[in-house]
Amino acid sequence: MVKWLTLLGFSLMLAACQPTPPQPLYQRLGGQTGLEQIVDHLLQGIANDPSIARHFEDTDIANFRRLLIEQLCELSQGPCKYSGVTMQESHTGFQISKANFDALVNLLIDAMQHQGVSISAQNELLGMLAPMYKDVVYR
Numbered sequence: 001m002v003k004w005l006t007l008l009g010f011s012l013m014l015a016a017c018q019p020t021p022p023q024p025l026y027q028r029l030g031g032q033t034g035l036e037q038i039v040d041h042l043l044q045g046i047a048n049d050p051s052i053a054r055h056f057e058d059t060d061i062a063n064f065r066r067l068l069i070e071q072l073c074e075l076s077q078g079p080c081k082y083s084g085v086t087m088q089e090s091h092t093g094f095q096i097s098k099a100n101f102d103a104l105v106n107l108l109i110d111a112m113q114h115q116g117v118s119i120s121a122q123n124e125l126l127g128m129l130a131p132m133y134k135d136v137v138y139r
């Protein structure tokens with residue numbers, strides 16, 4: 001009996017030591033509220049940087065905000081479905097440069113940092129956005 005209880009005790013201890021799986025990225029970005037705040041901070045950064053803001057002169061910003069939140073939510077496995085057009089379609093004709101792209105990514109990093117998002121979650125999201133470079137720059 002004592003032997004069984006000892007064994008059970010060890011099993012419970014081992015179970016407690018198992019690393020807990022990381023939360024989905026969506027949660028680590030702060031869920032819907034977190035994403036909204038990240039995007040709002042990013043929009044503020046865009047507004048303050050004339051080299052990026054000039055591209056958005058004719059853009060419906062409220063719609064862009066809604067679509068960007070939707071896209072980031074879907075990418076991070078949140079409960080959303082992106083309803084916008086492809087990255088290639090939406091960026092064609094804007095002649096966005098590599099410097100523009102890097103500047104926007106830096107503003108996003110700044111926004112995530114401000115929101116207290118962990119470095120690993122930041123890198124995960126950035127890793128998902130990096131392949132979009134070819135669809136955004138010099139289209």
Ligand code: HEM
Binds near residue numbers: 064
């Ligand atoms: C990975 C980086 C980027 C992501 C994830 C992204 C995402 C998006 C999304 C979701 C939309 C809305 C698409 C739609 O209307 O259906 C959009 C539109 C737009 N993006 Fe980006 N974007 C990125 C980089 C950039 C950069 C670097 C610039 C310029 C500096 C830029 C300028 C624009 C503009 C001007 C529009 C609005 C186009 C319009 O008014 O129809 N984007 N982007």
